[in-house]
Amino acid sequence: MDPRVSFITLVVRDLDRSRDFYVRGLGWAPELDVPNEVVMIRVGDKLVLSLWQEDAAVGELGPIARGDGAPPFTVAHNVSSPEDVDRVLAEAAAAGAAAPTGAIARDWGGYTGYFADPDGFRWEVAYNPGLIGQSVL
Template identity: 65%
Template sequence: MDQRLSFVTLAVADLDRTRAFYVDGLGWTPEMVVPGEVLMIRAGERLVLSFWAESGFEAEVGPIRRGQGIVPITLAHNVATPAEVDAVLEVAASAGAEVSPGQQRDWGGYTGYFADPDGFRWEIATNPGDIGRLVLPD
């Protein structure tokens, strides 16, 4: 198996609300839209972020675990500077996201978080060293 990731698929409660947040609020461009079923957005050179309506997700994948707390996954969007972290968080806030402001972390990076309409947390980060440069566009 090749060492790569092709799709990240997230089950969402309200696909129209999700589309409004990512497309209208954040300004992302959809690659594929099937109303009431799926929204797919290119998230990298060979990476697609796919949002499925919960009913379709459960029909194919299985029952969704529900309960209190934060969804136990984060998605990360890395940028080159702390100022860029803050700017992305401002865009997310203006799109209606719940935002935790950027701050310097003990491990040397600067990060903040926002939650999309379904509570999926996005980490907006700048990472020091080679690993941080590995994920930035040229």
């Protein structure tokens, strides 16, 4: 198997609210939008973010479990400068994102902060001056 991720799917409680956040709030353009089911947004050359209405997902995935706290993963959005981190966090806040943490300088040399989408999925906004960080810009 090739090391590759093609889709990141977030199972959301309210697709209309998530669409408003990502499409209207952040300004991302959907490539596929099926009311009450799914919104798909191209976020890279070969990567799609899929927002899947929970009721529709249950039929394929089975019961969805949710608990207290943040989901145990993050999605990252890397940028080319610390100033860009602050700008993107401000744009997300203007779109209605919750900001669990403000941006800070990290011990490893980067500068990162997090926001949460309407379902609590955490997005890291990161300036990573290392080779791997720069390779994804």
